[in-house]
Amino acid sequence: MDHAVDAANLGVAAAGDLSLWGLFMQASLVVKLVMIGLIVCSVWVWAIVFDKIVTLRRINQQATTFEDKFWSGGSLDDLYEAEGAKPAHPLAAVFGAAMGEWRRSARIPGVDLLRGGVQERVDRAMSITITREMERLERWMIFLATIGPVAPFIGLFGTVWGIMHSFSSIAAMHNTNLSVVAPGISEALFATAIGLVTAIPAVIAYNVISNSLSHFQDRMEGFGTEFAAILSRQSEERA
Structure with a gap:
């Protein structure tokens, strides 16, 4: 009888914390x-969220500055030497890949820049560069995509395990007093709460960041299309 009372008293003490x-x-x-x-x-x-937010803000600002220089009417060769040869951001990398391929083709004696092969190589260089830059920007996004749906189930596993442990303690003490049950149940539910606190920001961040990355990819592809048209016009002017 004394053991049962002691167990109940311990349960009451634990329930207080x-x-x-x-x-x-x-x-x-x-x-x-x-x-x-x-x-x-x-x-x-x-x-990851902090890193992606800072990175996206930085590359968008760099892209805006670069586009201002690009559309200012200056020499493309000078812009290539200044930023395209050693690109410091994705948009400059796309420009550098296309301009570098076009310049290499222009230096080959007897090559007609109006031929489809040159244009195809320029387009392919930009496409490969965009893909490579997006892969770099999307690094760790798979982690957010995984944690979002998985974290609640991990927390639920902890909850189920904690409840099983609590029931085992109840059976051992032969006492169903709420002061004995409450601490174990609270501990178990705390695991689910942590799982939800982990999952909700991951899901929201993944959707928001993915949308921003998609917009930036569209921005690079749009710039690539416009730049390809400019190179095509310059080829016609040289012919």
């Missing part, structure tokens, strides 16, 4: 590992 830290410390080892894993994933999600 329902702070976040208390819930973590009272959780079983498996639930703790789940919580730690989800917290690490959450920190990594926010690190």
Whole structure:
């Protein structure tokens, strides 16, 4: 009888510490590992989000500055030497790839720049560069896409495990008092809460960042189309 009373008293004492830290410390080892894993994933999600936001803002500003120089009417050769030869941002890389291919073709004796082969090589150079730059910009996006749907289930696993552990404790103590059940249930539900806190920002960030990346890809492709038309007109003027 004394053992049952002591167990109930312990349950009451534990129930008093329902702070976040208390819930973590009272959780079983498996639930703790789940919580730690989800917290690490959450920190990594926010690190990726911050990096992508800063990167997208920077490359859009650089692209705007570059387009201003491009459409200012200056020499394309001078612009290539200044920014295209050693590009520091994606749009300059697209320009550099196309301009470099066109200049190499122009230096070959007897090559007709109006031929479709030259234009195809220029288009292919820009297409490959756009693909490469987008792959670099989309790095770690698969992590956001994975954590979004998976994190709630990881948290749910921790919840199920915690509830099973609580029921085992109840059976061992032969006491169904709420003060005994509440701490274990709270610890278990805390794992699901962490899973949701990790998943929701990941899903929102993935959708927003993916949309921004898609817009930037369209911007590069539009610039490539316009630049290809300019090179075609210059070829006709030289002919």
